[in-house]
Amino acid sequence: MPVLATTLDLLAEPGPLGPVWWRYGRQGRHSLTDALDNPDGDRLLEAEQTAHAQARGKEWRQAERERRRPACTRCRAKFSDERWAEHERADTWGDDGLCADCRRADADQRAREAAEHHQAAAEAAAAGAWWRRS
Template sequence: MPVVVTELERITADPKGAAGKVWRRLGREEWQTLGEALDNPDGERLYRVEMEQFRRRQKEREAAAREAQRPVCRRCGAKFTDDRWDTVRRYPAQEHRELCDPCLTEHHEQVQAERAAQRQAEEAAAREAAEAEAKKNRGLFGRRR
C-alpha cells in the first residue's frame, strides 16, 4: 500500500495546487503529481529499468577491469591497442611481447638496418681483402694469373 504525503505550503505555492508536483511517495526522493505518486512502478517496468541499469553498470565495471589489466609498452609507456593485446595473448611465445605495435615496428626496422649495415661491412671487408690479395700477387716478383 503506497503512502503519499505532502505539505500544505507546497500545495498553496504551486500554481496547479494539489494537481501539481507536490506529492511524495515514501521511499522515493522526488516530488510527483498524485497520479505518479500512486502509480506502482514496482512491477515489470521497474524490474526492466533496474536490470538495464545493472547491465550498464556491470559493463562499465568490466570495461574498467579490462583497462586496468591492459599491458603497457616497456619502451614508450603507451597502452596496447586491442589488436596488439589479442596478438600477445594468442601467441604467448612471440618475441618482444612487451612492445606496442609502433615500438615493435621500430625495433624490427632497427634490426633490419643493423643487419644491412653488418652485411655491407662484411662485403666491404671481403672486397678489401680481395683487393689486397690482388695487389700482393702483382708485385715485382709476384706471379700473375
C-alpha cells in the same frame, strides 16, 4: 501525472471515494486511490533501475578489463586487443612484451644494421681484393 475526470451526477451517488473516476489511458471507472495508483510506473521504475544497474555493471567490467590490460615494456603504451590476445597465447619466455609499434621499430633497426653490415662487408671485400693470404 495522472489526469482524472468524473461528473457531478456520479459524485452525488457513492461520493468521491467510490468508483466514479476515469483515468485517461485506462478503461472503466476507478476509485480515487486506484485511479491515482501507478502500477505501470512502478514496473517502469523497476525496469529502469535494472537497466541502470546492468549498465553500471557493464561499465565496471569494462573499466576492470582496461585496468588489467598489459602495457609495452618500453613505451608503456597499452596493448591493442589483438596484441593482448597474442600476448596471452604466447609462451611467456618467448614474448618480448613490446607493443606493435616498438616491435616495428626494432625490426626496422635490425634491418638497417644488417644493411650497414652488408655494405661494410662489401666495401671491405672490394678494398682488400688485391691482397690475399696464402
